[in-house]
Structure formats: C-alpha cells, structure tokens
Amino acid sequence: xxxxxxxxxxxxxxxxxxxxxxxxxxxxxxxxxxxxxxxxxxxxxxxxxxxxxxxxxxxxxxxxxxxxxxxxxxxxxxxxxxxxxx
Numbered sequence: 001x002x003x004x005x006x007x008x009x010x011x012x013x014x015x016x017x018x019x020x021x022x023x024x025x026x027x028x029x030x031x032x033x034x035x036x037x038x039x040x041x042x043x044x045x046x047x048x049x050x051x052x053x054x055x056x057x058x059x060x061x062x063x064x065x066x067x068x069x070x071x072x073x074x075x076x077x078x079x080x081x082x083x084x085x086x
Contacts, residue, residue, distance in 0.1 A: 004035050008075045015078040027078055030057045034073050038066050
C-alpha cells in the first residue's frame with residue numbers, strides 16, 4: 001500500500017498547538033500514523049459526511065478526510081471529544 005501525504009488545515013494546526021505538550025506529541029504521532037494506515041483500528045466514519053473520519057487519541061479526536069485519488073489525508077480538526085464535533 002502506498003503511503004499517503006498528510007496535509008493539516010490551518011485551524012487544525014492551531015488546535016493542535018493549544019493542546020498540552022504531552023498530548024500534542026500523542027496526537028501528532030497518531031496523525032503521522034495515518035500516512036501509513038489511513039483507516040487504523042478504531043477509526044469511525046462520521047455520519048452526515050461522505051468522506052470524513054475520526055480517530056481517537058485518549059480524550060482527543062482527530063477528524064480527517066481521505067482523498068484516494070490524490071493519495072492525500074487532510075486533517076480537518078483536532079480537539080477534545082466534547083468540543084470537536086461542534
């Protein structure tokens with residue numbers, strides 16, 4: 001399987017920077033892991049969207065979209081589970 005390129009939206013980058021340092025590292029590792037495996041164990045498709053998925057990292061969620069044609073993963077949002085879906 002080809003590895004995917006990862007693009008992080010400006011808003012997701014800001015959200016990632018606001019996390020505590022230890023959580024930033026854990027979430028960043030999960031995002032980099034999406035490049036190797038875009039549908040890791042525990043991923044879920046979000047209802048109401050055709051191509052948006054989420055992956056859990058402790059109490060945080062990473063929302064992302066997979067573009068198989070361009071072989072790109074676009075990280076849309078990063079945040080605590082109580083806030084990220086709003």
